[in-house]
Amino acid sequence: MNKINVSVRHWCATVLRFVSVASLFFLAGMAFQSNRSSAHSVEAASTHLYELMVYHALPGKASDLESVFKGVSGLQDKHGLRAVGYWIPKSEDPAWQNTFVYLLDHSDRESAEKNWQALHADPLFTPFRQAAIPLIRQKDGEYLVDEVYMSPTSYSASK
Structure with a gap:
């Protein structure tokens, strides 16, 4: 039973590391993208x-x-x-x-x-x-x- 607890803890730690790294990359990408683009309004494209x-x-x-x-x-x-x-x-x-x-x-x-x-x-x-x-x-x-x-x-x- 102790062996199962160790395997489950190891698996949880691995998943937690993966989610943390993925979140870090996601946040870094969002920060990078927010500096590159800005919101713009939709306007008429012509005088038609x-x-x-x-x-x-x-x-x-x-x-x-x-x-x-x-x-x-x-x-x-x-x-x-x-x-x-x-x-x-x-x-x-x-x-x-x-x-x-x-x-x-x-x-x-x-x-x-x-x-x-x-x-x-x-x-x-x-x-x-x-x-x-x-x-x-x-x-x-x-x-x-x-x-x-x-x-x-x-x-x-x-x-």
Whole structure:
């Protein structure tokens, strides 16, 4: 029995030495690394400003709304509203049913607003607006259109 206690004590001492040496190397590595790096914040990587638009169409009218945007897309481009893409979501989630989505790329908020004003002032835009109005859902007299401006992060592929 005494022989077993000696073997167990020897094993425990060996494990303790190993853990102590491993911990020492770990702490030394951490101290070395902390001197080499510093924390940095995530910032926008460019001056690009994206605008996401989500239109909530009346039931069954998303493809009709898509047709309106297919026609107006050239006019948007003429006025500096650069479309990244247009989409009809394919989802079983009721929140995405009857929606039409598109994404614009602006250089900054000021030029975005100027370009939107120019589009809305163009007489060629009026027929497209009139065609879209009866296709978009309303709530309390407001059209259901979600809009958000977004800046890419420093690690985004779209900088």
